[in-house]
Amino acid sequence: MSKKVNIFWFRRDLRLDDNLGFQEALKGEFPVLPIFIFDTEILDHLPKDDARVTFIHDTLQVMRQTLQDKHSSSIAIFKGKPDAIYKQLIKDYNINTVYTNHDYEPYAKDRDGEIKILLEEHNIDLKTFKDHVIFEKSEVVKKDGDPYLVYTPYMRKWKETFKTVDLEIYYTNSYLNNLIKNSRLPNLTLTDIGFTTSIQKIVPYNVTPTLIQNYEGTRDFPAKDSTSRLGPHLRFGTVSIRKMLKKAIAEDNEIFWQELIWREFFIQILWHFPHTTNKAFKPKYERIEWRYNETEFKKWCEGKTGYPLVDAGMRQLNETGFMHNRIRMLVGSFLCKHLLMDWRLGEAYFAEKLHDYEMASNVGNWQWVAGCGVDAAPYFRIFNPTTQIQKFDKKHEYLKKWVPDYQELTYPQPIVDHKEARERCLSTYKSALN
Structure with a gap:
């Protein structure tokens, strides 16, 4: 049998330094094979020019190059379902332990549970660490x-x-000599993964x-x-x-x-509370009779509601993959309260578009604006999308950038009257909650 190795599985920790799980793997007695799996369970639901996939791929290539240049090593990159990849790795390597960092999302917990069982069947340990x-x-x-x-x-x-x-800061860099010496580990292009390079870029922090x-x-x-x-x-x-x-x-x-x-x-x-990904934290809010109007939802998505600050936020999101946090609250409230549409529709749209999409924060904040989550805004708190301009964009700088047509005759009429929408929302919520 070939020489034993430990595996470090990169996921939501794409860096070579101050990475606890990676450091623990490198401190072990066996050389470390670093891997990354483009998980088809996740990829299959994404648009083919997803900026986040481009970002992950580019980041991995930089990490690979660093390890090749300085340590005669690399990162093995795979595409597929994690259990299938691990079945192949078990055949190809004499694995002692797999190391990785915790992931807290429901799918990730299930996936890791299945991988743990698979590894145990082959007497391989799975060790996970708090790093995120x-x-x-x-x-x-x-x-x-x-x-x-x-x-x-x-x-x-x-x-x-x-x-x-x-x-504590973990100086993982100082342990990189314990990587396996192989700079020709499997690699994949974006095309191999089934994606194209996104024109949107994730900007530096x-x-x-x-x-x-x-x-x-x-x-x-x-x-x-x-x-x-x-x-x-x-x-x-x-x-x-x-x-x-x-x-x-x-x-x-x-x-x-x-x-x-x-x-x-x-x-x-x-x-x-993993059920909150698709169920209201406060169960009685499941009784709300949400509307669904395809035309109105499309106008919300495209930034054509006739409310300039809402439209500016949605256009910024669609063009750049980013939306200012203050505006996220406004557009979320507008969908749930003014249009009386299910928060889950907005959550799914943000999940597809936002570069910084993190399930916990996205679900938490959408339930917050809908009034149905933990520590949520009370249901009768309904932002006025017009007076918000005076508060947060007094000189119309943000509007001029993202909705340059807001004073033109071609700019759409409001798709809903603020006062009427507010009354409809209050009465719908009241009848569901009382």
Whole structure:
């Protein structure tokens, strides 16, 4: 039998440094074969020019090149169903242990459970590590062990717990000599995976001291574009949450820090309540009689509702794969409250379009605007899409960029009257909830 190896399975942690699972694999007694699987269970549901697939592929090529140039090694890249790939790997290699980092989404938990059983049948260990968050699962809970359902007490407990830990950065780079010496491991082009290069690009993140210091004062104004753009990089692990948190602490900015905690709040909610991916957290909200009007939904998707700030957000999303967070709340509320359409429709559209799509945050925030989630906005809170312009885009800079036609005769009439839509929403919610 060939020499034993350990495998490290890259997933949502596409970086060579400060990667706990990767470091633990490299510290073992056997050389490490790094792998990545383009999972067809996920790929088959994506558009063929998906910017996220391009980003993952490009990131992996840079990582491969680094390992080839400096360590005579590489990353083996596969496409298929993970169990089929592992069955082949078991035939091709004498595997001692498979290492990977935790993934908290329902599909990932099921997938990892199946892989664990498969490996156990061949006397191979599966070891997994916490790398994607600072605190996970039940590490920040109430005294009775129940999960927090409201953000503010969770955030306080999170910070309290954080004082008791030493935030360690893992210098994984210093262990890379324990990779297998093979720079010709299997590789795939985007075409091999069945995709084309996206014209949209995931932009670099911006966490300069200036951005963090000014974050509180500028983050609500979409024209300023002063958000960090960290979302996709945290989603795919091209940056370490530990390093980002250290930056927030160094600049002593509570608001920026708390945005990182919001992310962990939603991740632990999804872990405790996996049914919330497609069911309201508050069961009585399942009684709401949502409308479905295909024409109106299409106009919402295309940014042709006749409400300029809503349309600006949707056009920005469609063109760039990004939408400012303040505007996300507005367009979400507009779909659920003004058009009285099911939050799941909006969640699915965002899942397809957003570069920073993370299931936990997307589901959490859509349920928040619909009023049916944990710590949600009350159902009678209905944003006025016109007065929001005065609050957040007074000089119309954002509107002029994304809806240059908003003052033209060709600009669409509002598809719904604000006052009538508000009354319809309130009466529909009331009759369902009372």
